[in-house]
Amino acid sequence: MGVASYFRQIREAVVTIVDGMAVSASHLIRRPYTIQYPDRLERRVQETLPFRYRGILDVDLEICTGCLACERACPIDCIAMAIEKNAQTREIVISQFDIDIAKCMYCGLCSEPCPTGAIHHTTEFEGSDFSLESLILRFVNEPVVAYKPKKGPEPDPELARMLGAGMRYVDEWAQPAADKPAARSAAPVKPAPSAGPPDAKA
Amino acid sequence: MQAWLDSLIARGDFGARPDAALAYGIAMAIACALVLALIALPFASIVTWVERRVWARIQSRVGPNRVGPQGFLQWLADGVKHVCKEDLAPEEADARLFKLAPWLVALGFFLPWAVMPFSSALILADLNVGILYLTAVTALTVVGVLMAGWASNNKWSLLGGIRSAAQIVSYEIPAGLSILPVVLMSGTLSMEGIIRAQGWAPQSWFLFANPFCVPAATILFISGLAENNRTPFDLPEAESELVAGFATEYTGMRYLLFYMAEWGNMFVSAAIVATLFLGGWRAPALSRSAVAMNTIEFAVFNLKVLTIVFVSMWVRGTLPRVRIDQMMALCWKYFVPIAFVDLLGTAGWVALWPDGNPIASWLLLACAAAGIVLFVRRVAIYARRSRMELRLRPTS
Numbered sequence A: 001m002g003v004a005s006y007f008r009q010i011r012e013a014v015v016t017i018v019d020g021m022a023v024s025a026s027h028l029i030r031r032p033y034t035i036q037y038p039d040r041l042e043r044r045v046q047e048t049l050p051f052r053y054r055g056i057l058d059v060d061l062e063i064c065t066g067c068l069a070c071e072r073a074c075p076i077d078c079i080a081m082a083i084e085k086n087a088q089t090r091e092i093v094i095s096q097f098d099i100d101i102a103k104c105m106y107c108g109l110c111s112e113p114c115p116t117g118a119i120h121h122t123t124e125f126e127g128s129d130f131s132l133e134s135l136i137l138r139f140v141n142e143p144v145v146a147y148k149p150k151k152g153p154e155p156d157p158e159l160a161r162m163l164g165a166g167m168r169y170v171d172e173w174a175q176p177a178a179d180k181p182a183a184r185s186a187a188p189v190k191p192a193p194s195a196g197p198p199d200a201k202a
Numbered sequence B: 001m002q003a004w005l006d007s008l009i010a011r012g013d014f015g016a017r018p019d020a021a022l023a024y025g026i027a028m029a030i031a032c033a034l035v036l037a038l039i040a041l042p043f044a045s046i047v048t049w050v051e052r053r054v055w056a057r058i059q060s061r062v063g064p065n066r067v068g069p070q071g072f073l074q075w076l077a078d079g080v081k082h083v084c085k086e087d088l089a090p091e092e093a094d095a096r097l098f099k100l101a102p103w104l105v106a107l108g109f110f111l112p113w114a115v116m117p118f119s120s121a122l123i124l125a126d127l128n129v130g131i132l133y134l135t136a137v138t139a140l141t142v143v144g145v146l147m148a149g150w151a152s153n154n155k156w157s158l159l160g161g162i163r164s165a166a167q168i169v170s171y172e173i174p175a176g177l178s179i180l181p182v183v184l185m186s187g188t189l190s191m192e193g194i195i196r197a198q199g200w201a202p203q204s205w206f207l208f209a210n211p212f213c214v215p216a217a218t219i220l221f222i223s224g225l226a227e228n229n230r231t232p233f234d235l236p237e238a239e240s241e242l243v244a245g246f247a248t249e250y251t252g253m254r255y256l257l258f259y260m261a262e263w264g265n266m267f268v269s270a271a272i273v274a275t276l277f278l279g280g281w282r283a284p285a286l287s288r289s290a291v292a293m294n295t296i297e298f299a300v301f302n303l304k305v306l307t308i309v310f311v312s313m314w315v316r317g318t319l320p321r322v323r324i325d326q327m328m329a330l331c332w333k334y335f336v337p338i339a340f341v342d343l344l345g346t347a348g349w350v351a352l353w354p355d356g357n358p359i360a361s362w363l364l365l366a367c368a369a370a371g372i373v374l375f376v377r378r379v380a381i382y383a384r385r386s387r388m389e390l391r392l393r394p395t396s
């Protein structure tokens, strides 16, 4: 090691260390990145998650048509439904709609064939509970009459709002235009030929 | 403290009673215990929380902020947790040495406080070989660490202990050599004497006495980091290689003692730098009352020490761990020769200007101030480049 390189090394060590200290000092005065989940937040994390987040499932029973497409689509059978057909009024009565979210793997296959977007993911993810039993979400307390799609626009404003949100969910997330035909036939979902991002409208 | 007791004896307050020496001893013991209980232990514990917060901010995190206001009581929670743990000794270990080792390390941490010059009156014992005593007792840690490594009967512990011993012994040499220039200039080894040889204003500190003192102070500071096994020299506890080094087999209270000594020694080595190069407790004579003056001096001394402690936390948050051969090369190829040059240069300087050279001091001070301004601008450049929202509040 020559004399020149000896002194050059000393100089380099001093310069680089001082420069590194300047970098870390600039970090010292920045805002920390940490999100202090769960209690020290301005907004709940759930509100900051993207629309397409696949959290715990929710069912808007008011617009569920009782078509059983979701139950059939679920690959691991965690949706349990029971429906009865009233022969005279030709109404469908839903007497049971349970989703076992302990079993659910949040694959989203159930929300894809739903015609009204009644079954959909929420951004909720805090599911811990004290028993497995309470992880079964029971959406039906007493039998309800299933929703019947109207020819024209929905007259009831409350239902119209829900239907609007549900259809938006279907269009933007569950059945983007590109793979609609595949998804509509509730049978095994074929992968879309154009594998673009699901919300990219063709 | 010692001076006050001495004056009591001189006034005859102890009389010629045969138990005067005993009373003297007991008074000194109580004073020592007070210093340890009021300053050394709280510092060693609270600094853990401060350091974790500082690192966290350097890494853009928040750090412990849940126990007590802003997480201030975190150190208490950690301490209680450690004390509650079971005290284990491995079956194959040499139990007696294993149990003794942490206490030796703790002793190496407690003894330096006897000569810690907090203010002109607040010093337990102003030994006339104060700085020599300091270098001697801080090296006591080596015995404890090596003993812990050997007695644990564990190869990680042994390697950690040996590394630590090699490191501490090596870095004692540049540290000792960089103390000597100050001794040359002040002509005394006593801590108070060295401080009294400096003034309160920066240009009369030994740091700026001559151009050789800045590298000497830097070497002393870095050697202090190495002797305390602090990053970037934390090879003895390199967790990626040695689990926890010499402390691998320790649990509970004994483990705590090792770490208390390590954290607490930050204060000791910072105090050595502050005393030797930064004018110690020297403060402008603002008040006539001795009590007020001593309070100011105490504050000034602690401010200087804590600033240096902060810099060592900052270094720890910045630099990665060095390799063992790099560490040894740094010591023997760079620090030792430079420290020798500093010593000889200072000797020549003192021969030329026995009373110091004020022009050189002012020039050096101006250079240092310019360096700090440039550094702050560099920090500002990095902060701006990141385009992150700045937050200067330490608590967030």
Ligand code: SF4
Pocket (backbone or CB within 6 Å): A057, A073, A074, A075, A076, A077, A078, A079, A099, A103, A104, A105, A106, A107, A108, A109, A110, A111
């Ligand atoms: S998300 Fe997947 S697993 Fe869960 S209920 Fe729907 S289809 Fe079944």
Ligand code: SF4
Pocket (backbone or CB within 6 Å): A059, A063, A064, A065, A066, A067, A068, A069, A070, A071, A113, A114, A115, A116, A117, A118, A119
């Ligand atoms: S697919 Fe939709 S509409 Fe059909 S049963 Fe399931 S939730 Fe109801």
